[in-house]
Amino acid sequence: MESTEKNFWYQAMNDEWQSMQQNGILELTDLKDIPKGQKVIPGRWVYTKKFTAEGGLHKHKARYVAQGFRQVEGVDYKETYAPTSHRTTLRAFLAEVANHDMELRQLDVKTTFLQSDLAGEVYVQPPPGFEVSGSAYRIRKALYGLKQAPRAWHAKLKQVLESLGFVASRADQGLYILDGAEGKILLLTYVDDLLIAAKEAAYLEQLIAKLMGLLDIRDLGDANRFLNMHITRDRQAGTLKLSQRKQIEELLEEYNMAQCKVAKTPLTAGVKLTKLPGDPVRLTGSRLTKHQALLGSINYIAGNIRPDIAFAARALLIETLSIDYRSTGSKQVTSSDDLTARYNSNVGSSGLGIDGEVLCIDEVLCIDGEVL
Numbered sequence: 001m002e003s004t005e006k007n008f009w010y011q012a013m014n015d016e017w018q019s020m021q022q023n024g025i026l027e028l029t030d031l032k033d034i035p036k037g038q039k040v041i042p043g044r045w046v047y048t049k050k051f052t053a054e055g056g057l058h059k060h061k062a063r064y065v066a067q068g069f070r071q072v073e074g075v076d077y078k079e080t081y082a083p084t085s086h087r088t089t090l091r092a093f094l095a096e097v098a099n100h101d102m103e104l105r106q107l108d109v110k111t112t113f114l115q116s117d118l119a120g121e122v123y124v125q126p127p128p129g130f131e132v133s134g135s136a137y138r139i140r141k142a143l144y145g146l147k148q149a150p151r152a153w154h155a156k157l158k159q160v161l162e163s164l165g166f167v168a169s170r171a172d173q174g175l176y177i178l179d180g181a182e183g184k185i186l187l188l189t190y191v192d193d194l195l196i197a198a199k200e201a202a203y204l205e206q207l208i209a210k211l212m213g214l215l216d217i218r219d220l221g222d223a224n225r226f227l228n229m230h231i232t233r234d235r236q237a238g239t240l241k242l243s244q245r246k247q248i249e250e251l252l253e254e255y256n257m258a259q260c261k262v263a264k265t266p267l268t269a270g271v272k273l274t275k276l277p278g279d280p281v282r283l284t285g286s287r288l289t290k291h292q293a294l295l296g297s298i299n300y301i302a303g304n305i306r307p308d309i310a311f312a313a314r315a316l317l318i319e320t321l322s323i324d325y326r327s328t329g330s331k332q333v334t335s336s337d338d339l340t341a342r343y344n345s346n347v348g349s350s351g352l353g354i355d356g357e358v359l360c361i362d363e364v365l366c367i368d369g370e371v372l
Contacts, residue, residue, distance in 0.1 A: 005060065009047055012062035017130055020064065025114050026137035029123065039076070040123045040136045042067045043145065055246055064127045066145035073147075076122065082150035085174025085190050087303055090226070091242075093175065093188050093195065098240045102186075102197040103204050104233070106223035109157075110216045112192035113142040113149045116156035122146065150191070157189065160214050164207070178207075195223055229304060242305045251297050255290075266312035 003009060020026060034040065043066045050058040071077055097104050109115070122139045126132050142152035158168065166176040166187060178185040182203035188195040194217075198204040211217055224231050232241040252258045295316055302313040 008060040009062060012047070012060040013045060013127075013129060016062045016064060017127065019111055020114065023111065023114055023141065025139070025141045025143065026124070027140055028132060028135055029138045031134055031136055034123055034136060035121065038121060038123060039070070040125055041070055043124050043127060043143075045128060046144075063144050066122075066124050066139070066143045068145040068147045068149075071147050077120075077146070077148040080147050080151050082154035083173035085188050086172055089169075089172040089175050090188060090195075093186060093197070094231075094240045094242070096186065097197045098233075098238055100199060101235060101238065102199050103201045104195065104197045104223045105204060105208065106220040106226065107194040107196060107208065107211070108218045108220055109192040109194065110218055113144050113146075113153045115215060116142045116149075116152040118142045118146070118148070118152055153191070157215075160211070161187065163214075164210060190227060193226060195226060227304075244301055244305055247297075248301065251294075251301075255294060266309045267315065 001009060031040075043064055046063045046065045048061045048063075050061055052058050096102070118139055118141055122143075123136045124139055124143065125136055139146070142149035161168075161176050164178065165180065166178045166185075169175040169177060174189045176187040176189070178187070180203070183199045185196065185198040185204065185207060187197075196204065196208065198207070208217075208219055212219070222233075228247055229242045229244055230246070232243065233239070234241075249258070252260065295313070298309065299313045299317055302310045
């Protein structure tokens with residue numbers, strides 16, 4: 001490893017390996033004892049940096065990930081589906097919290113998949129740096145990268161929550177509701193990120209303690225960041241605000257638009273994105289990848305907190321899928337991408353405000369909460 005931060009990454013790998021051993025994730029097995037015809041899946045280390053709500057570096061994280069793409073459906077695994085909560089459910093959840101002035105806490109599940117049991121026999125090569133000659137490891141828990149890992153974790157989490165009296169919502173399997181003697185508790189899940197809300201703080205503390213006794217969970221305190229969305233709350237005014245200012249600024253920086261001239265509208269008024277005549281000049285290679293990545297980022301932000309750019313994002317996506325990228329057609333679409341990004345720059349600090357009845361963008365654009 002040649003990184004200037006290699007000492008941090010070595011420590012992160014060692015911490016992860018120690019955690020895996022303590023939790024009985026892998027069982028050392030001699031290669032000659034592996035059943036004939038059973039494949040041994042390769043794996044690799046994946047490195048990420050965790051940041052605080054303010055954008056500062058929190059820690060270096062290393063995960064040993066199995067190369068699940070080498071698994072064969074019907075042979076190495078069967079079902080993989082695992083539900084996650086929808087963004088509309090998140091907004092409805094926060095609207096309920098704001099409307100009833102509920103306590104809102106955030107929980108983080110440590111080594112998420114590694115806490116769930118894995119059915120069947122699956123073997124993986126030793127992690128680089130921790131090799132054992134002539135041996136492999138049988139996976140006892142749902143190792144990251146396996147096709148069936150998300151489903152195994154969902155089954156484990158559902159089992160734990162149902163043992164505490166929670167019931168999954170019929171509208172969204174990622175939302176759990178507990179009607180207890182002390183009132184209602186709402187719990188929203190998205191893989192290893194959890195939001196939990198209740199009217200009574202003491203009741204909420206008791207339930208969090210029970211969860212921490214059943215799963216390896218870290219209590220992050222009052223919720224301020226969820227799925228890269230910053231949560232700002234004013235309990236006196238009874239409002240919550242979701243924003244992605246950091247992501248918008250990073251997007252503009254990545255596409256060399258940090259100092260761009262701002263736009264007042266996300267699309268030119270009356271513009272029609274149509275396929276124009278001419279010899280096909282398709283976007284290819286890095287240009288096409290960059291174009292698609294920009295559109296994906298704009299669409300993601302629109303779906304999360306910016307309904308004011310939803311029409312522009314949809315129009316651009318539809319044209320990207322259908323247009324033949326002829327000589328002037330591609331320029332028309334890409335220039336419209338830039339205009340939408342420049343509009344984002346103009347209102348980069350805007351967010352989605354939630355007060356339990358309406359959703360607002362800086363009190364300019366409001367959407368009736370019923371259309372959630």
